[in-house]
Amino acid sequence: xxxxxxxxxxxxxxxxxxxRRLLAARRATPAxxxxxxxxxxxxxxxxxxxxxxxxRELREELGxxxxxxxxxxxxxxxxxxxxxxxxxxxxxxxVVSGIPEPLVEHDQVRWLDVGQWLDxxxxxxxxxxxxxxxxxxxxGTLTSA
Numbered sequence: 050x051x052x053x054x055x056x057x058x059x060x061x062x063x064x065x066x067x068x069r070r071l072l073a074a075r076r077a078t079p080a081x082x083x084x085x086x087x088x089x090x091x092x093x094x095x096x097x098x099x100x101x102x103x104x105r106e107l108r109e110e111l112g113x114x115x116x117x118x119x120x121x122x123x124x125x126x127x128x129x130x131x132x133x134x135x136x137x138x139x140x141x142x143x144v145v146s147g148i149p150e151p152l153v154e155h156d157q158v159r160w161l162d163v164g165q166w167l168d169x170x171x172x173x174x175x176x177x178x179x180x181x182x183x184x185x186x187x188x189g190t191l192t193s194a
Contacts, residue, residue: 055128056135057103058090059142060182061111061149063160065118068141068186070160071179072149073169074110077156086169088139088178089155099138110154113147119191121182131174139178141191 062068074089076082089110093102100117107115118141123129128136149158161168166183167176185191 050133053130053132053134053136055093055099056091056131056137057093057099057106058088058137058139059103059107059115059117060088060121060139061107061113061115061142061144062118063143065116065141065143069163071163071166071182073159073161073166073171074151074155075157075159075169076154076172077151078154082172084170085172086159087172087175088137089158090137090139103140103142107142110152111147111149111158112152113144113149115142116145117142121178121185121191123178123181129174129178137178139182 061072063070073086075086089107090103091106093099104115107113120138120140125136128138130136151158166179171179
């Protein structure tokens, strides 16, 4: 069995130092995921670093340029296993240019206030990540890189 493919995602927040709002993106495709919410991002291409992939994916999917902050290190060898096919790494990011809008794969984006980050139907694989992110922000254990 092949190793899972690395994907990267951004937890877009209003402020890297004191996140109070989180951006969620609603999937439009494929049909099996449509209507569920996720962190925007995607696959790391061959020869591309995770940082380069993250910046490219957010530019392509949401039309924004970002500052990259701290990584939310996952319990699965530093990442977050999404399925047998994919493992994700996630960073806090803050928009420095552009206004997030759904350009590819999504039909809606929504800013969620702190305390309401779980108020949308996230993809099953993302729920534990949202919970861990909220806990890290509440505890102040997530600091900018």
